[in-house]
Amino acid sequence: MPFAFGQVVLRRYWRDGQNTFAKPMFVVADDEAGLLLWMAVGTEVGQLTENGQTLHDVALDQMRAPRLVRRPWRDFDTLVLMPPGAAYSIWWFFRDGLFSGWYVNLESPATRRGDGVDTTDHVLDVVVQPDRRWAWKDEDEFAARIGHPQYFDPASAAEIRAESERLIELAEAGAHPFDGTHMDFRPDPAWDKLTLPAAQ
Numbered sequence: 001m002p003f004a005f006g007q008v009v010l011r012r013y014w015r016d017g018q019n020t021f022a023k024p025m026f027v028v029a030d031d032e033a034g035l036l037l038w039m040a041v042g043t044e045v046g047q048l049t050e051n052g053q054t055l056h057d058v059a060l061d062q063m064r065a066p067r068l069v070r071r072p073w074r075d076f077d078t079l080v081l082m083p084p085g086a087a088y089s090i091w092w093f094f095r096d097g098l099f100s101g102w103y104v105n106l107e108s109p110a111t112r113r114g115d116g117v118d119t120t121d122h123v124l125d126v127v128v129q130p131d132r133r134w135a136w137k138d139e140d141e142f143a144a145r146i147g148h149p150q151y152f153d154p155a156s157a158a159e160i161r162a163e164s165e166r167l168i169e170l171a172e173a174g175a176h177p178f179d180g181t182h183m184d185f186r187p188d189p190a191w192d193k194l195t196l197p198a199a200q
Contacts, residue, residue: 002030008194010116011037011080013107015060016150019068020121022046024194025080026187034083035110035117036182042193043073055121056141060150070196076100079185081177082117085109087163089119090177092185099183102128103137104167106160122160123151128171132178 003009005027013021023045025037046068047054053063060066076093083090091103106122123145125137142160145151152160171178 003027003035005029006188006191009037010197012116012118013121014118015055015120018048018060018066019046020048020055020060022068022196023073024196026191026194028079028185028187032084034081034086037080037082038187038191039073039078039080040187040191040193041073041075041077044070044194044196045073046070046196056138059145059148061148072193077187078103079182081182082110082119087122087160088167090167092182094185097186099130099185101130102171102178104128104164104171106164124160124164126164126168126171128178132171132174134168134171 007027008024009027011023011025012019023039024043025039028036028038030036048060048063048066049069050063050066076095079092079094081090081092087106087109089105089107091105093100093103104126106124108120108122110117110119112118122142123138124142126134127137128134142157146154146157170176
């Protein structure tokens with residue numbers, strides 16, 4: 001059953017049975033192209049944290065008593081496309097209504113629940129500028145997690161890297177989804193920042 005336009009769903013990341021990130025988002029579309037979601041700057045999200053450190057700083061097993069800490073989403077209004085069965089999502093960033101670039105988030109194919117979708121972040125990301133110049137993000141962190149039992153073995157890491165390189169080729173070529181699609185997106189005027197529900 002597809003999600004409805006304007007419905008609020010929760011996009012969550014999981015690792016080893018632990019909820020590591022939660023984002024409430026508005027549904028823009030849910031069709032053969034995938035699940036398209038919107039989140040405004042200032043939306044309250046939950047990020048797994050311990051003593052000020054996040055999973056960007058330490059591996060999950062180095063956290064003794066982590067908890068989801070609520071904080072506002074910063075910097076960019078964000079449109080997220082999760083294509084069916086894809087091991088990535090594509091994010092469009094907007095600032096003051098103007099397109100500011102893409103973000104390629106490598107992740108496991110999403111699974112659906114009644115109130116949202118769950119995925120596992122693959123650590124490695126690619127930032128693509130509006131002129132389609134690109135740069136790796138979290139490459140050192142990705143390399144450090146290879147072979148870690150809570151993350152990915154060398155073969156899985158190679159698949160993640162290959163998928164990222166395939167998407168970079170699309171970006172360099174200006175091919176879909178880097179072809180101008182959604183760059184002029186405007187959300188429903190009623191869609192403001194959201195608050196994270198009590199239970200994630």
